[in-house]
Amino acid sequence: MLKIEDLHVSVEGKEVLHGINLHIREGETHVLMGPNGSGKTTLLRSIMGFSGYEITSGKIFFKGRDVTDLPLNERARFGMGMMFQRPPTISGLKLGKLLSATSGGDVSSIGRYSSQMNMASFLDRDVNAGFSGGEIKRSEVLQLLIQQPDFVMLDEPESGVDLENIALIGHSIARLVEKDRHIIDRYKSGLIITHTGYILDYLDADAGHMLCDGEIKCHGNPREILKVIQEKGYQECIRCQK
Ligand SMILES: Nc1ncnc2c1ncn2[C@@H]1O[C@H](COP(=O)(O)OP(=O)(O)OP(=O)(O)O)[C@@H](O)[C@H]1O
Secondary structure, three states: OEEEEEEEEEEEEEEEEEEEEEEEEEOEEEEEEEEOOHHHHHHHHHHHHOOOEEEEEEEEEEEEEOOOOOOHHHHHOOOOOEEEOOOEEEEEEEEHHHHHHHHHHHHHHHHHHHOOOOHHHOOEEOOOOOOOOOHHHHHHHHHHHHOOEEEEEEEOOOOOOOHHHHHHHHHHHHHOOOOOOOHHHHOOOEEEEOOOOOHHHHOOOOOOEEEOOOEEEEOOOHHHHHHHHHHOOOOHHHOOOO
């Protein structure tokens, strides 16, 4: 689904990612961990194709195609989707209208998914205008449920969300990446940034990666990596360098 080869990315003239290699197969969901400022969001935004993230060398392949120079909107059309860590407020654009444009006017999907995410009463509000932290996350998941990307990237989906809504968001994300299907029937893939690992209670991630100072320092079982970080800190995880 996604293959990244020796990716170097600079932001504002400063190199933030120093040679990332990552391979996510069809049907796999990976989690990305690492200290604040290590480059996790930069990696997701570079994969999605945001401007301001200059790929100075390396390649991004998506579904077998080199998308390194493809604009963001074409990557989205080709099957990539992303949940923002801090999405912008879009004054003058109603959430319902955005969902309608994304779904091609599929009223029944909008009705079904907005009820599922407890967002039906938000459809006539401007996108994210005055939404609480948890409501913003539910709105982001709702937009992804409508978009149904083949590969979804989620930037800290559980941060600022209460326990009941973590369950709602967690189960919905699990369905987005087809974790409710038998492994041989799974096609969709995901990459999820998490600090707490709560999301792992709702979907069994296939692999974890620890990013530090713009380099992936460790690959492995996500729960094992989290345990080392929780018990011994990031430095021990880096020192171990499995
Ligand atoms: N537009 C920018 N201008 C200057 N520096 C930037 C910009 N965007 C990112 N950076 C820097 O790049 C580094 C990586 O940031 P990034 O947001 O990717 O980290 P992160 O691992 O997602 O952190 P967190 O866990 O705190 O969300 C940080 O030092 C950040 O200040």
